[in-house]
Amino acid sequence: MRFPASLPLAVLALAVIAVSPQLSQAQAAAQTPPMGWNSWNYFAGRVTDKDIRDSADQIVASGMKDAGYIYVNIDDTWEGERDASGVLHTNSKFPDMKALADYVHSKGLKLGIYSGPGPKTCAGYAGSLGHEEQDAKMYADWGIDYLKYDLCSFIPAVMQKQAPNDKAAQMRLMVAAYDKMGKALKATGRPIVYSLCQYGWDSVWEWAPGLGGNLWRTTGDIEPRWQSIYDILSQQKGLASYAGPGHWNDPDMLEVGNGKLTLAENRTHFSMWAMLAAPLLAGNDLPHMKPEIHDILTNHDVIAINQDRLGHQARYIYSKGEVEIWARDLQGGAKAIAIVNVGSDLYSTHPFHLDLAELGLHGSQHAKDLWTGKEMELSNNMPIELVSHDILLVRIANPK
Numbered sequence: 169m170r171f172p173a174s175l176p177l178a179v180l181a182l183a184v185i186a187v188s189p190q191l192s193q194a195q196a197a198a199q200t201p202p203m204g205w206n207s208w209n210y211f212a213g214r215v216t217d218k219d220i221r222d223s224a225d226q227i228v229a230s231g232m233k234d235a236g237y238i239y240v241n242i243d244d245t246w247e248g249e250r251d252a253s254g255v256l257h258t259n260s261k262f263p264d265m266k267a268l269a270d271y272v273h274s275k276g277l278k279l280g281i282y283s284g285p286g287p288k289t290c291a292g293y294a295g296s297l298g299h300e301e302q303d304a305k306m307y308a309d310w311g312i313d314y315l316k317y318d319l320c321s322f323i324p325a326v327m328q329k330q331a332p333n334d335k336a337a338q339m340r341l342m343v344a345a346y347d348k349m350g351k352a353l354k355a356t357g358r359p360i361v362y363s364l365c366q367y368g369w370d371s372v373w374e375w376a377p378g379l380g381g382n383l384w385r386t387t388g389d390i391e392p393r394w395q396s397i398y399d400i401l402s403q404q405k406g407l408a409s410y411a412g413p414g415h416w417n418d419p420d421m422l423e424v425g426n427g428k429l430t431l432a433e434n435r436t437h438f439s440m441w442a443m444l445a446a447p448l449l450a451g452n453d454l455p456h457m458k459p460e461i462h463d464i465l466t467n468h469d470v471i472a473i474n475q476d477r478l479g480h481q482a483r484y485i486y487s488k489g490e491v492e493i494w495a496r497d498l499q500g501g502a503k504a505i506a507i508v509n510v511g512s513d514l515y516s517t518h519p520f521h522l523d524l525a526e527l528g529l530h531g532s533q534h535a536k537d538l539w540t541g542k543e544m545e546l547s548n549n550m551p552i553e554l555v556s557h558d559i560l561l562v563r564i565a566n567p568k
């Protein structure tokens with residue numbers, strides 16, 4: 169396209185945006201961290217078309233949709249075999265993907281899917297190697313809105329095979345594979361959120377946004393145990409500057425309501441993922457969700473922290489004994505502060521004295537406790553008692 173040389177720069181810039189709808193659409197897709205649900209953490213390889221429909225129904229009926237949960241993501245094990253023309257078919261658990269997408273869309277929700285750059289997915293189903301463009305086009309034809317792309321078999325099948333003993337060359341192959349799918353998605357013209365899943369290798373946060381990545385896993389797989397959640401939380405220190413509108417660190421999907429997590433642990437897990445500007449992808453059994461789990465997942469104030477349009481991921485500020493303090497800046501000069509008892513003695517409390525100066529605050533602060541909903545005063549050195557693995561999460565509207 170040619171522009172007359174006399175056009176002012178601002179007009180030129182507008183014209184460039186107007187002729188690049190794919191770019192602006194893709195960026196618009198994840199201006200705040202994606203929210204939704206993914207099948208893996210609860211259903212793993214058992215997930216069926218019916219489970220996805222039931223979950224979509226439940227997202228609407230439970231009020232989760234109104235709270236912001238929009239993506240319904242099918243994880244691994246939907247894939248069947250490729251035919252002679254390379255077209256990948258679904259397996260018998262998913263008889264008609266287009267019909268499923270239409271169903272999910274009819275609820276005002278969006279549908280996500282899963283694949284990987286290797287010959288096989290992590291669960292041993294067909295991957296996209298050599299069929300990237302074909303698969304991306306098929307996703308777009310089906311009406312898919314989100315792709316999680318998982319490295320797995322690409323490691324032995326391509327990286328280790330083509331570049332044995334050459335770590336740097338292996339990493340280049342990996343980046344090229346993610347770039348290839350990023351370009352294939354863009355070429356479809358459909359806005360599809362691009363989620364990289366390669367466990368944080370090669371400082372993915374540095375290069376993923378450049379190839380169209382909207383989010384990227386920063387760690388290995390989460391498990392519904394406090395230690396797993398705490399380990400992952402600890403690994404997010406230092407990553408805040410890489411997150412922002414359109415591109416997010418992904419400390420993995422939520423385990424809220426799964427396993428034997430206590431109420432305090434569920435609350436802390438959800439609070440900290442909100443603080444981290446992490447994608448909020450619930451992973452529990454929605455039709456059988458307990459009321460207290462529903463209340464955690466739909467806490468409006470906590471979700472508002474996660475979805476704050478500044479997109480500033482929380483930073484680790486300091487710790488004292490077994491208590492950690494994290495904070496993030498919010499729109500309009502507000503601040504969110506998380507005070508977490510990470511100690512392992514489950515039933516003991518650890519009185520802790522908050523040092524406001526460490527947070528750059530001066531004197532008493534008027535705050536809202538986002539779990540009780542009560543207004544409170546945070547004063548310097550005030551004792552705070554938290555049960556092990558519990559959290560005090562506050563929002564200060566006008567920090568001083």
Ligand code: GLA
Nearest residue numbers: 208243244290291318365389
């Ligand atoms: C990997 C991913 C998980 C899940 C499984 C599916 O382990 O990290 O999130 O997608 O594969 O097989």
